[in-house]
Amino acid sequence: MTTKTEQQFADKMVAEGWEVYHTGFPDFLCRKDGEVILVEVKRSSKEKLQDNQHLILNALNDSSPTAFVWSPDSLDLIPIHQKRQSKDSLQNEDEEKFGNSQCPISWADTVITVLYRTEGWSLERIADQFGITAEAVRQRILKAKGG
Structure with a gap:
């Protein structure tokens, strides 16, 4: 923490x-x-x-x-x-980044879900970290949840 x-x-x-x-x-x-x-x-x-x-x-x-x-x-x-890097790592190297971070966009839902559920971060804190809105964070959490 x-x-x-x-x-x-x-x-x-x-x-x-x-x-x-x-x-x-x-x-x-x-x-x-x-x-x-x-x-x-x-x-x-x-x-x-x-x-x-x-x-x-x-x-x-x-x-x-x-x-x-x-x-x-x-x-x-x-x-x-x-x-050698894994094939997935090499593909992610050129992938679009999420928000203002170095996080590949394909990892964003997982990273946000872990920060929110496991680490207890607020939607606002996650939004500030990535330079996005709290609503965008909420939508990603719902998407990762399947709803």
């Missing part, structure tokens, strides 16, 4: 043109124009990082992370650039 402070941060970054991913630890991974930043959000500038947060963020800051995929049947770390 996203806190009020985390939502304020995410809204600020989206308004500035960043893609924002709420990853959990660190709190956010943000991407814009090829730059990737990792952000730990605190309620106040007086709030200190926990020791483990400080250690991890320093380790990440001092390196250029490389992405890998791992599975127990392979045991080797496979650099992401060596992994």
Whole structure:
């Protein structure tokens, strides 16, 4: 669940043109124009990082992370650039995006339904996140429900 402070941060970054991913630890991974930043959000500038947060963020800051995929049947770390995308992923790459997000339009109903039913987001909050009307969100939820 996203806190009020985390939502304020995410809204600020989206308004500035960043893609924002709420990853959990660190709190956010943000991407814009090829730059990737990792952000730990605190309620106040007086709030200190926990020791483990400080250690991890320093380790990440001092390196250029490389992405890998791992599975127990392979045991080797496979650099992401060596992994093939699924046919569906490749088709979605050029697909029209939903609202002002990077979400492919074919995923919109699922994403909205999860945010509404599982995460407890309001219609208005979802509408703000995607830059659409609350009525459009309501219609998508009804459509996904089959009614």
